[in-house]
Amino acid sequence: xxSVGLHLPTLSVQEGDNSIINCAYxxxxxxxxxxxxxxxxxGPQFIIDIRSNMDKRQGQRVTVLLNKTVKHLSLQxxxxxxxxxAVYFCAENIKRGDSWGKLQFGAGTQVVVTP
Amino acid sequence: NxxxxxxxxxxxxxxxxxxxxxxxxxxxxxxxxxxxxDPGMGLRLIHYSVGEGTTAxxxxxxxxxxxxxxxxxxxxxxxxxxxxxxxxxxxxxxxNTGELFFGEGSRLTVL
Numbered sequence: 001x002x003s004v005g006l007h008l009p010t011l012s013v014q015e016g017d018n019s020i021i022n023c024a025y026x027x028x029x030x031x032x033x034x035x036x037x038x039x040x041x042x043g044p045q046f047i048i049d050i051r052s053n054m055d056k057r058q059g060q061r062v063t064v065l066l067n068k069t070v071k072h073l074s075l076q077x078x079x080x081x082x083x084x085x086a087v088y089f090c091a092e093n094i095k096r097g098d099s100w101g102k103l104q105f106g107a108g109t110q111v112v113v114t115p
Numbered sequence: 116n117x118x119x120x121x122x123x124x125x126x127x128x129x130x131x132x133x134x135x136x137x138x139x140x141x142x143x144x145x146x147x148x149x150x151x152x153d154p155g156m157g158l159r160l161i162h163y164s165v166g167e168g169t170t171a172x173x174x175x176x177x178x179x180x181x182x183x184x185x186x187x188x189x190x191x192x193x194x195x196x197x198x199x200x201x202x203x204x205x206x207x208x209x210x211n212t213g214e215l216f217f218g219e220g221s222r223l224t225v226l
Contacts (some may be wrong), residue, residue: 009155032213034213034214036215041219041220042219042220043119043205043207043217043218043219043220044158044205044215044217045217046213046214046215046216049213049214089157089158091213093213102160102163102173103160103213103215104160104174105150105157105158105159106157107155107156107157108157
């Protein structure tokens with residue numbers, strides 16, 4: 001079946017360095033992708049999204065890149081801080097007409113920021 | 116503005132018992148979702164609702180029922196709990212966008 005997955009289950013990053021979290025998706029009909037951050041003991045929080053007609057989108061300290069040719073999504077975090085330690089999930093959606101679809105989440109990547 | 120509130124936050128059940136998890140949102144969102152989160156498996160959709168009075172099955176609906184009698188509330192019921200339903204349950208809501216607002220989670224243990 002279709003799936004969303006992550007290449008690395010755990011990513012250790014030194015404080016101040018840039019982080020890159022990768023995600024592979026297999027559903028070519030997916031038209032919308034989102035990154036969520038989940039801190040320990042909390043619910044996921046929206047970080048940034050990107051539509052399939054874009055290949056790059058920037059937010060505050062974060063950039064999402066989409067490569068539809070190889071069905072790959074990445075989240076880049078600039079100048080990683082201790083507060084960035086969390087599990088990061090990518091999610092994909094297939095929009096159905098004017099209605100919102102259902103998100104399919106990947107398994108998540110644990111990011112650990114070391115001093 | 117409380118956002119999405121889940122109750123209870125923790126619950127321990129014996130096999131065969133029933134219970135209901137309540138999700139309430141104060142953002143006037145049309146869409147509401149129930150997910151379960153298990154180690155190494157990410158978030159899996161149980162049931163969802165696209166508006167008051169409507170519900171639909173997600174990826175893993177078996178053993179669960181839901182109701183959306185009021186727009187602000189989405190209830191998840193377990194009629195006969197099983198150990199396989201031990202998990203952390205998250206409710207989420209959204210307007211017609213990909214930005215889901217999640218609750219803090221409800222940790223359920225079935226013995």
